[in-house]
Amino acid sequence: MTKEIKVGIIGFGTVGAGVAENLINNGEVIEKRTGLKIIVSKIADLDITTDRGVTVAADVLTTDAYKAMEEVDIVAELVGGTTIAKDFTLAALKLGKPVVTANKALLAEYGEELFSVAEENGVNIYYEASVAGGIPIIKGLREGLVSNRIERVYGIMNGTCNYILTRMENEGLDFEPILKDAQELGYAEAEPSLDVDGFDTAHKTAILASLAYGEWFGMDPIYVEGIRDVSVMDIEFAKELGYKIKLLAIIKEANGEVEVRVHPTLIPSNTMLGNISDVFNGVMVTGDTVDDTLFYGRGAGREATASAVVADIVDVALNLQYGSHRRVPAFKLNPQYNKLKNIDDIETRYYLRLQVADKVGVVAQLSKALGENNISISSIVQKETKDEESGNVSLKIITHKAIEKELKAAVSKIESLADVCDKVKIFRIEDI
Amino acid sequence: MTKEIKVGIIGFGTVGAGVAENLINNGEVIEKRTGLKIIVSKIADLDITTDRGVTVAADVLTTDAYKAMEEVDIVAELVGGTTIAKDFTLAALKLGKPVVTANKALLAEYGEELFSVAEENGVNIYYEASVAGGIPIIKGLREGLVSNRIERVYGIMNGTCNYILTRMENEGLDFEPILKDAQELGYAEAEPSLDVDGFDTAHKTAILASLAYGEWFGMDPIYVEGIRDVSVMDIEFAKELGYKIKLLAIIKEANGEVEVRVHPTLIPSNTMLGNISDVFNGVMVTGDTVDDTLFYGRGAGREATASAVVADIVDVALNLQYGSHRRVPAFKLNPQYNKLKNIDDIETRYYLRLQVADKVGVVAQLSKALGENNISISSIVQKETKDEESGNVSLKIITHKAIEKELKAAVSKIESLADVCDKVKIFRIEDI
Known part of the structure; x- marks a missing residue:
């Protein structure tokens, strides 16, 4: 008989609803591929009355997240933010439940603490969806490229910024009017600072840099500049020179010194990265053995993020099935550098x-x-x-x-x- | 104490030497990241005297592949071809040794038999390097995108063809003179048919289609055309229309009907795939949940291929460590289509x-x-x-x-x- 794995979704917002929908709609495909029957067993949220377009049995929905976590095999923390989300994550780990999360801010800021609690409790945290949405970059970097010393990582990892910069370039308009329009169209938040000031990209950068060089860096060493100061005049000048301006995450190592920074950057137009437009994300990883690789796709959105969260849920479910709970641990301290370079x-x-x-x-x-x-x-x-x-x-x-x-x-x-x-x-x- | 995992490399050619070199040079990084000490314990080849630029202890080299396989934990089959490579692979599996291979032809033609012998013996076959060299596309497709129904896969997966077509486009010269030059420069084989007639791409296509739709298709259903008939006049006409001509693998599903074909194809120039030039490879996978994703990098060569082979070796080594030998089986029959479409x-x-x-x-x-x-x-x-x-x-x-x-x-x-x-x-x- 196929083993059933019970998932509890904590946070029934956009991503939570997308994850529930994906598990329900594609559960059959996942079972065919893996032999695992993954069930949306509990969904916890303070608001369980709003219609999210997902139909679940009445006893699945609950306002009691803590009780829900006790009753499931895997906890998907999809609340967001760094306060209650942290409490839920710690509680789940202490209950011995593996946690899947899309929460980049939480990891960038409290990763070390969470990973250590996970280790103490013999469970794991998976976080594919925390960087570049649906793109399997975490798995690609730490498993697919495991044999490489990482020379560089370049990332275009904020869809809102890339959308704004692409429209500025195409329409010849300045930042403010495009931001305003993007907000009206739902491509930018009413409070856009997290995106346009570079912090969201920096959270993701902190995670990738940590995986690349084996130290959980947190946010402190990251130099961050957003895109508010990019004017259409700069974009046009850059274009004449054969460049595009992108909000670029730059992580690189040379002679033991690591740089980690996020800022608007002129990159050659005729490159794969230079061609990443609109809301799309791309991460170029250069390894000493593999050379340049690029991972491209949708970096946000209900479905793309759900794709990554559910991939993690399947990974965790396989670990439960095979008893290989910490086969690829959330983070393994393994410093591969001497010094962080100041900007x-x-x-x-x-x-x-x-x-x-x-x-x-x-x-x-x-x-x-x-x-x-x-x-x-x-x-x-x-x-x-x-x-x-x-x-x-x-x-x-x-x-x-x-x-x-x-x-x-x-x-x-x-x-x-x-x-x-x-x-x-x-x-x-x-x-x- | 760190557990030592012994690898036997069967076939000390270009890729075999690259794998040995990568394991020796980056063994320390791999150990830091995974806690596993992976040792090149045996290298078997008929020729063990030619210098491959890799220094190993004298007792590592042997001409007795069968004996070597008995003495190791993991067998890396890097002989190539479908005759002796098949014998070695079957022998390794029957010895209960997990096999890592880069051999696309062997898998495309004898996958079913090999996978079934692997299953009977409770071991596994990993084959990341068989498709698109260093790009972690197998892992990306079957783990990273596991929750997606696959709508389409487009692949530019033969570096020789892409190099020739790129040079034809850039230099305005026809196929034959560019092929000749590519042969002199080592970018094409003296016997170029496997590459330029599309069979190498078809082998890779067979593997991706099988993973996408859950049936080991083999080569029979694949329609294959190579690039010999592409003239510079066609490339220029296509360019005027906004297209490039690429040797494209096309795998798609609609209403239960699957198409699998490889042929020169006009694709829009201003797309990510249209920008993949020279020897580079790219695979675009479109899932129902994740939408478009692209995986890009070097599809061949000693180092890039070694990167993928060693990633598999690490995966297998983790399985040995955790007793999760068939956590992600070589292939799981799980048909997700009704009919293969005739060309x-x-x-x-x-x-x-x-x-x-x-x-x-x-x-x-x-x-x-x-x-x-x-x-x-x-x-x-x-x-x-x-x-x-x-x-x-x-x-x-x-x-x-x-x-x-x-x-x-x-x-x-x-x-x-x-x-x-x-x-x-x-x-x-x-x-x-």
Whole structure:
């Protein structure tokens, strides 16, 4: 007889409903493939009356999450946030229940504590859905590429930002109006900060960096910049140079030093990553043995996220079936680096955009400030069009590789020049 | 104490040497990540004197593969071909040893037999490296997307073909001179048929289709066409229409009917798949829940293939450690379709290229032949340039969706027309 595995879904929101729906609709396929009958046994939420488009027996729904967790084999924590979700997760682990979660914020901030409680209780936490939605990147990175020293990970991992940047590029409109429209269309939250200021990407980045280099980094070492300062003018300048601007997660190692950062980045247009548009996500992992690999798909949404959550549920169910509960542990401390690099010490190429007075000698002053800080210019372009009112012109400069702190010193000097107006716009370039 | 797992590599060719090298160089990383110490304990080959750039202790090398297999925990079959490789694989399974293989031809042709012997002996076969080299597509498809009904799989899975087609496109040269150069550069075999006639892609397609739809199909149901008939003129015509020509594996299901085919295909240039160039491979899997996902990377080569083989070795080693030997069995019969569609019954759009006499009424005759077979024309273009000698002109026609057998009837009629010279060139279009 096929063994039945009982799943308790904690949190009946968008993702919770998607997971219930997937398990109900595709339970037969999963059983055919694995021999396991996975049952949505309990769904807990404070609101169990709203119609989520999923039909379940009346005794499945409950407002008592703790009781529900006691009665199931696997707990799917789909509440979100880092308060009650943490309580539920800890409670489940202490009950000896394996937990599947999509909660990147919870893991990025409390991963170490949760993993340690899981280990103490001989259970496991699976979190495929926490990074890049439906894309099986966690499994790909830690199982598929297990034999590789990871040289780099580049990620476009926030659908809202990628959607906004794609529309800015296609429509020639600036950030604010596109954000507003995206909010009306449901592609951006009413409170968009988590997405557009880069924190959501940073949560995912923290998780991938930790798996790549064997230390649960948390959020502290991650440098984060969002996309609010990207203007359509920058996107168009970048385009002329053969680049797109993407909110890019960059994780890389060289000589034992690891960099982990999230910021708007110019990447070559004619690359696989450069072609990832709209709400789609992509993660490029470069291993010393496999070279470049790319994992692409939908990074969010009810169905795509459910696909990843249910894949984890199946993995956990197989572990229950075979008694291999911690075959691939939630996280195994295995440091493979010596030092985390401060943002000031990174070396990269830069895109600078300045408003300057249309006068003789300005470029000479800029060059001098850059040169004094060991920054050499790769290209410099001054647009013919000048601002009607001020008489200022836009200059864009692409540098050769430079050290961030030297770049900052040069920019500080440049911003003090009488003929330079406004702050200098700075974006980093990644020549993938 | 860390448990040591002994691996026997059977076949010390390019891939065998790559696997040995990866296990030796990255054994420490693998141990950090998994807690397993995986040792290259035996390497068997008839030639154990040639230097493969890998240093192993003298007692590791042996010419006695059978004895080697007895002494190890895991057998990596890296001999290739379907004769002695089959004997070795069967012998290993009968010894109760799990087998890891990169051998797509062996699996496509003898999968059922091998899987059944594996099951009888309570062991398993892993074959990540058999499809798309270093890309973890087998794991991605059968574990990462386990909860999805698979709607489509598109694969660019032969690096040699993709390299040749990319160079034809970039350099405007025809198939033969590029093939010759590719052979000189080592990107194509001296006997290129396995690659350029599509059989290698078909082997991989057979494996993916089987995992997607739960029947070990073997090679029989797969329609295969290679790339020898793709001319640079077709590539240029396609480009004008916004398409690239790729050797594409197409696996799809609709209303219980499954199609499995491999042929040169026009696909839109501005898609992720359309951007896969040179020797790179990519597999797009569309699931009912996850929607489109793409897995991209190097599909061949010593290192990339080794990455996948060693990932499997680690999976098997974890199974040995946890006693979960058949947690994800080599293949589980679980048919999810009713019927395999014959190529004559498929419905798709077509690209036709004809040489016709430059006379009044030719297009009317063509349209009539097409119309009589229920084929409607989406676009028709006649180039101004005519062939100096013959006075003939090239016509290209793009059809709306049509049934293959009706298309063939129309083309047969068209080829019988007095004003149509040569055979009609036919390629299928996939509007991804």
